[in-house]
Amino acid sequence: MAERKMKMRTRQQAGGVELQLLITHPMETGQRTDKNTGKKIPPHFIQRVTVEHNGKVIVTVNTGAAVSEDPLIGFRLKDAKHGDKLKVFWTDNQGESATLEGTVDLS
Amino acid sequence: MKSFIKLPEDPVTHLPRRQFLKNTLATAVLLGAGSTGLFRPGWALAAEWPKDAFAAKALEDAVKALFGTAEMSPSTAVKLKAPTQAENSSQVQVQISADLPDVEAIAVFVEKNPSPLVAHASFAGASGYLSARMKMGQTSDVYAVVKAGGKLHMAKQNVKVTAGGCGG
Secondary structure (H helix, E strand, C coil), X not given: CCCCCEEEEEEEECCEEEEEEEECCCCECCCCECCCCCCECCCECEEEEEEEECCEXXXXXXXXXXXXXXXXXXXXXXXXXXXXXXXXXXXXXXXXXXXXXXXXXXX | XXXXXXXXXXXXXXXXHHHHHHHHHHHHHHHHHHXXXXXXXXXXXXXXXXXXXXXXXXXXXXXXXXXXXXXXEECCCEEEECCCEECCXXXXXXXXXXXXXXXXXXXXXXXXXXXXXXXXXXXCCCCCEEEEEECCCCCEXXXXXXXXXXXXXXXXXXXXXXXXXXXX
16 A cells, blocks of 8 residues: 655745645546556545644535546635644545644745 | 436426435425525535536536536636646646635536546635646546536636547
């Protein structure tokens, strides 16, 4: 089982503070065939990503298998200040999940 | 593909029974939620992963399964940023932002993908903005659908996919 990593980054942009998430995940569609065995690779993809800003859920994304491998997803926060708490949680269709906590870093 | 199994009809409406029940229940739930003021973004967030919408094979079916209606109007307030030509069809970067008050949700669809729905974000405090990378099977229109003020606003753009493609 490959290791799942998750990273978050915040940066000040014209439209507000942007939060970018990078999750290491195969995002298998279930339509690919394993070249060695000739068998279909079962679908394995993230279904939901939830973002909390200072303890409050601000956005939930339902994702399908059409999201690219190692998803990079971006959001814009409202009224974000340096040091604000962020928490990200994802689950996939095979029951795997992970949580990452961080802060808004505008330094 | 059409199903040839005949569903039992409701004697009053002549709708297939299952469809009739679904319509009635959906209306009842909406009415109930609306009248008691329970309809908040938080309520939408608690919903299940929309399996039917992700399984739909046609764009219209997917929009309908997700939002309950496929009626959407083109809007310049919805900004969709996507390449006109995808260099790598398995990593197509899209950016959607909506200059609308009370953005409830943003959904991304690729019309000619086997399942058009890519992602569906529900907002409860974040700005109406979403960026992601997605896979495209072939050249297709990309749709950004924004739900704001109870209505669907849409922007679309054609993205060309050349050599390669998914598993090609």
